[in-house]
Amino acid sequence: MKIAIYGREFSNTTLPYVQQVFDCLMRFAVEPVVYDKFAEFIKGKVFYPKPLQTFQSYFDIKGNADFMISLGGDGTMLDTVILLRDSGIPVIGINLGRLGFLASISKSNINSAIECLIKGDYSLDSRELLSLHSETNVFGDENFALNDITIHRRDNSAMMIIHTYLNGEFLNSYWADGLIVATPTGSTAYSLSCGGPIIFPQSGNFVITPVSPHNLNVRPVILSDSNVLSFELEGRSSKYLLSCDSRTEVIDSTLKFSVKRANFRINLIRLNNESYLSTLRNKLLWGIDTRNY
16 A cells, blocks of 8 residues: 655654654554655654655656545645545645644544555545636646635725626626635635535535625625636736636736636545534534534
């Protein structure tokens, strides 16, 4: 069995937990394949008795790993999407950050989580993604997002106008600081903080959530993920920001682009003692009321 390891740079306080991951893999005789930049960072910090195999990109990892472990927070989990794409490799996140909504395994459960992974005591949670399409191919072959695709004003200039079309038919012109198109996975992220609803995975929807709209009657809209959204931008500025999860590019106001469901999914590993509802309650304190206890 081979397990891919992805992580970012970390502080010394995190080092014992990263070492614990590698110790656990050694104990179960599992061969790690480590992201090359992360392998370089942990060199001399983390002990492993043999030279580490490394990978650089999606093309190296596809067909060369049974699972991927993400070491970090939710942002680190989102980074793994770029590497996994349509490979079908399931991913599990060990939370070395703060909230850990996607990276749901706590530092205290590292050993038991890896043991469950190796014994097959888990389930797969398949999640939809969004894909972005434009004439200039803004993000190249990384034009997809697990959480959301966001349009935003670039600086402190005046609000922007985002003309939005649903399957070619005019939907609305949003006078706002920006607009979020979020998957069910992303509905508990930026969209939620802007007043968007929680959408359950596997619901077959995505949500359009305006950022600071200048209309009292503009609210988030939930749509079937079979639809295609297209956009035209207007405003005093000639440049705006376009984001796919944590990747952001500056675009010209003349750019026309569309968003639709991606043609592949990401498989999140869920241990059998986890559920979406328990994560909502434990991480976001959803529905917590002292009268229930």
